[in-house]
Amino acid sequence: MTTVLATYNIKGGVGKTSTAVNLAYLAAQDGHRVLLWDLDPQAAATYLFRVKPKVHGGADGLMHRRFGVTNLVKATDHERLDLLPADFSYRHLDLTLDGFKRPTRRLAKVLKPLRGDYDFIFLDCPPSISLVSESVFEAADALLVPVIPATLSSRTFAQLAELAAGDQDGRIGTRIFAFFSMVQVSKELHRTVMARLRSMHSVTMLGAAIPSSDDVEAMGEERDPVSIFAPDSIAAMSYKALWMDIQKRLSRPGLERPGAPA
Amino acid sequence: METRHYLLPSVEALESAEGLRLERVIQHSGDAVLYDTFDGKLWDAGALLMHALGELRVVGSELRAPFSQAPDAISAADLPSGPLKARLEPLLGVRSALAQVRISGNAANYKLLDELDKTIARVEVQDAAVGSADLGVRAHVWPLRGYEEETDALFAGRFQACSEGIYAEAMAAVGRDPHGIRSKVRVGLSGHEWADGGVARVLRALWDVIDANREGTLEDTDIEFLHDYRVCVRKSRAVLKELRGVFTPAARAHWRAEFRWLQQVTGATRDLDVYLEDFDELAGLVPAQDRAALEPLRTVLANRRVAAREAMVTELRSRRAVALGHEWPLYLARLTEEPVAERPDASAKIDTVAFTRIRKLYSKMVKMGQAIMEGEPHTPAEDYHELRKQGKELRYLVELFGEPLGDAEIVKPMVRTLKGLQDVLGRHQDREVQGAFVRELVDDVAAVEGSAPALLAMGSLIGALERDEVAARAEFGAAFTRFSSEEQRTLVKEAFGK
Ligand SMILES: Nc1ncnc2c1ncn2[C@@H]1O[C@H](COP(=O)(O)OP(=O)(O)OP(=O)(O)O)[C@@H](O)[C@H]1O
Numbered sequence: 001m002t003t004v005l006a007t008y009n010i011k012g013g014v015g016k017t018s019t020a021v022n023l024a025y026l027a028a029q030d031g032h033r034v035l036l037w038d039l040d041p042q043a044a045a046t047y048l049f050r051v052k053p054k055v056h057g058g059a060d061g062l063m064h065r066r067f068g069v070t071n072l073v074k075a076t077d078h079e080r081l082d083l084l085p086a087d088f089s090y091r092h093l094d095l096t097l098d099g100f101k102r103p104t105r106r107l108a109k110v111l112k113p114l115r116g117d118y119d120f121i122f123l124d125c126p127p128s129i130s131l132v133s134e135s136v137f138e139a140a141d142a143l144l145v146p147v148i149p150a151t152l153s154s155r156t157f158a159q160l161a162e163l164a165a166g167d168q169d170g171r172i173g174t175r176i177f178a179f180f181s182m183v184q185v186s187k188e189l190h191r192t193v194m195a196r197l198r199s200m201h202s203v204t205m206l207g208a209a210i211p212s213s214d215d216v217e218a219m220g221e222e223r224d225p226v227s228i229f230a231p232d233s234i235a236a237m238s239y240k241a242l243w244m245d246i247q248k249r250l251s252r253p254g255l256e257r258p259g260a261p262a
Numbered sequence: 263m264e265t266r267h268y269l270l271p272s273v274e275a276l277e278s279a280e281g282l283r284l285e286r287v288i289q290h291s292g293d294a295v296l297y298d299t300f301d302g303k304l305w306d307a308g309a310l311l312m313h314a315l316g317e318l319r320v321v322g323s324e325l326r327a328p329f330s331q332a333p334d335a336i337s338a339a340d341l342p343s344g345p346l347k348a349r350l351e352p353l354l355g356v357r358s359a360l361a362q363v364r365i366s367g368n369a370a371n372y373k374l375l376d377e378l379d380k381t382i383a384r385v386e387v388q389d390a391a392v393g394s395a396d397l398g399v400r401a402h403v404w405p406l407r408g409y410e411e412e413t414d415a416l417f418a419g420r421f422q423a424c425s426e427g428i429y430a431e432a433m434a435a436v437g438r439d440p441h442g443i444r445s446k447v448r449v450g451l452s453g454h455e456w457a458d459g460g461v462a463r464v465l466r467a468l469w470d471v472i473d474a475n476r477e478g479t480l481e482d483t484d485i486e487f488l489h490d491y492r493v494c495v496r497k498s499r500a501v502l503k504e505l506r507g508v509f510t511p512a513a514r515a516h517w518r519a520e521f522r523w524l525q526q527v528t529g530a531t532r533d534l535d536v537y538l539e540d541f542d543e544l545a546g547l548v549p550a551q552d553r554a555a556l557e558p559l560r561t562v563l564a565n566r567r568v569a570a571r572e573a574m575v576t577e578l579r580s581r582r583a584v585a586l587g588h589e590w591p592l593y594l595a596r597l598t599e600e601p602v603a604e605r606p607d608a609s610a611k612i613d614t615v616a617f618t619r620i621r622k623l624y625s626k627m628v629k630m631g632q633a634i635m636e637g638e639p640h641t642p643a644e645d646y647h648e649l650r651k652q653g654k655e656l657r658y659l660v661e662l663f664g665e666p667l668g669d670a671e672i673v674k675p676m677v678r679t680l681k682g683l684q685d686v687l688g689r690h691q692d693r694e695v696q697g698a699f700v701r702e703l704v705d706d707v708a709a710v711e712g713s714a715p716a717l718l719a720m721g722s723l724i725g726a727l728e729r730d731e732v733a734a735r736a737e738f739g740a741a742f743t744r745f746s747s748e749e750q751r752t753l754v755k756e757a758f759g760k
């Protein structure tokens with residue numbers, strides 16, 4: 001059984017890519033076979049794995065399944081962790097998807113041949129709400145949503161609530177795990193925000209949070225997951241705690257969804 | 263992923279190659295020991311076992327398991343559970359993997375990087391030797407997924423590709439055939455050669471296998487040594503018996519007696535090996551609730567085996583056995599010089615002699631089989647047994663002489679129907695013998711305290727064996743009809759006619 005996890009937030013620069021890269025690495029370290037698909041034409045995850053941001057045939061070839069998707073995968077330098085790289089053409093992914101009869105099913109279809117090869121597939125999404133993200137919602141078993149407490153706006157809440165509502169309709173069937181990212185501010189604010197999020201029953205607020213850290217920032221320099229160059233850092237520990245938390249939730253299906261069938 | 267192998271002029275040639283960005287990860291020196299079964303099963307399956315640096319590895323795969331020492335022999339039971347064991351266990355079966363060759367030298371592992379510092383391949387370089395034989399410097403290259411073409415482009419054209427790792431050469435350096443030694447002896451023969459010369463070469467090849475299996479038989483390394491030993495003794499006997507005209511009557515009588523003796527003294531141990539090996543299968547014939555009660559029988563069998571082995575080892579070390587081992591090869595070397603007057607087939611061609619015999623044996627079997635069919639349901643078990651013995655001899659002649667000298671396309675289907683017949687006859691015979699043997703063991707088991715349930719279960723086993731014997735007998739007709747069909751007779755004439 002393959003579990004598909006997508007890091008998603010409509011906002012940019014909240015830590016989606018950092019999270020996807022670190023969690024994918026930790027999953028592979030646990031002995032799982034892991035694939036990360038970098039869906040962002042900015043290619044940040046691809047860069048962090050030192051892979052050239054190029055996919056033979058581009059977004060079009062990929063979505064039309066012209067070349068076996070298994071042939072487009074690149075091994076990263078880390079055992080059991082592979083990458084489906086980003087490509088410049090992904091910036092037209094929305095248009096490409098729009099050409100299909102059922103655009104939102106497309107990503108799941110493209111992923112299908114890879115399911116047998118991997119235990120976890122991570123999708124690192126660009127910051128947007130679009131056909132791409134809808135397609136991601138359909139393909140993913142769970143969305144991992146980094147939230148920066150300091151900048152948590154009512155708009156963000158509205159969006160999360162909307163996502164979760166779709167979830168409750170059963171339209172998406174995707175679980176939503178939010179967690180704090182780049183935590184830096186006083187406990188006071190942290191608590192208020194937590195309380196507000198808790199009041200949204202449909203969103204699971206994970207206990208683990210990622211602090212703001214120079215080590216995470218240094219990933220761009222090191223081009224490796226933090227656990228490799230700063231294994232004892234607070235950042236590395238936090239990603240581990242986050243990964244454990246997520247696994248625990250995944251093993252208990254659907255508890256966070258009130259009204260979800262038992 | 264497929265490994266690429268390259269021959270290097272030196273380690274420096276690789277390290278200083280322009281445009282190759284290599285980063286050394288680890289360098290180690292020490293011994294590696296290669297393991298395979300005596301009959302080369304692992305090599306043939308592309309799963310050679312290697313011990314190095316405190317772990318076992320299946321060469322050319324990711325399979326590995328910690329294993330501190332490098333012993334002389336490793337059986338499936340010795341392997342730590344995991345994927346490595348799962349891969350090797352079915353290949354090994356009852357055989358042990360034996361240390362074949364010790365490779366010493368230096369090895370270094372590298373990462374091959376592209377311009378983004380991305381690892382695109384792992385490279386292992388070995389500068390190895392076996393004893394004083396230098397195996398040269400080789401690079402084994404494993405491209406990472408998605409980087410095969412880039413890696414090949416960097417290596418090919420620059421270094422000479424070679425097909426194997428160093429393992430074939432390492433085996434050759436100690437004079438071993440990586441395919442091992444098997445009881446399935448194949449000697450290249452030509453129809454133009456004289457019968458006695460060809461027969462002598464075949465017998466010599468059989469003797470080499472017997473001799474090679476002697477030590478493992480004496481040491482009880484695994485039970486297949488004795489098995490292969492006996493198969494080749496039986497094949498030698500079949501040749502002595504069936505191709506009589508190439509020997510003088512006196513010599514033939516002498517050697518037949520010697521080989522009969524060799525087979526006799528090894529028989530009891532082999533039978534017990536088989537009983538113990540098939541114990542669970544035999545026990546499967548009785549109802550599930552009685553199976554556990556058969557355990558005392560297993561103990562009795564194991565004890566008997568110890569005694570039988572002791573007696574066998576004494577015989578195989580006896581003066582008679584040693585003399586046989588010394589004189590038989592000498593005799594074979596001189597066979598063509600023996601007086602021709604007493605050897606009517608000495609001046610015939612090998613194919614004529616062997617094919618005539620194969621045809622005769624085949625028609626003899628057809629007649630025997632017909633008599634069996636006509637005699638049913640009152641045919642004595644002994645007649646089936648005789649037919650099976652003939653079948654074995656025919657099979658050996660076909661394998662040793664028919665296949666190398668005849669048309670393989672014609673010989674194959676004939677071997678297939680013969681094998682089908684032999685399988686039925688074998689089961690019939692085995693059940694007959696097993697039933698008698700279990701009956702014979704009743705007294706031994708009765709002597710064990712609290713063996714009443716075992717005796718009951720043995721009674722049930724004897725009944726089951728008898729039923730299966732009857733079932734095998736019922737299958738004889740169909741197998742024999744295939745073997746003796748008009749089509750088969752034509753095939754045999756075509757393949758072995760003049
Ligand atoms: N916990 C953290 N502490 C400090 N810096 C962080 C942390 N997480 C991420 N960053 C930095 O913030 C920037 C954006 O992070 P990241 O790329 O992970 O976010 P993103 O949500 O994927 O962004 P985008 O929307 O552009 O894809 C990067 O420079 C990253 O190094």
Ligand SMILES: [Mg+2]
Pocket residue numbers: 016017018040044124125126
């Ligand atoms: Mg990103």
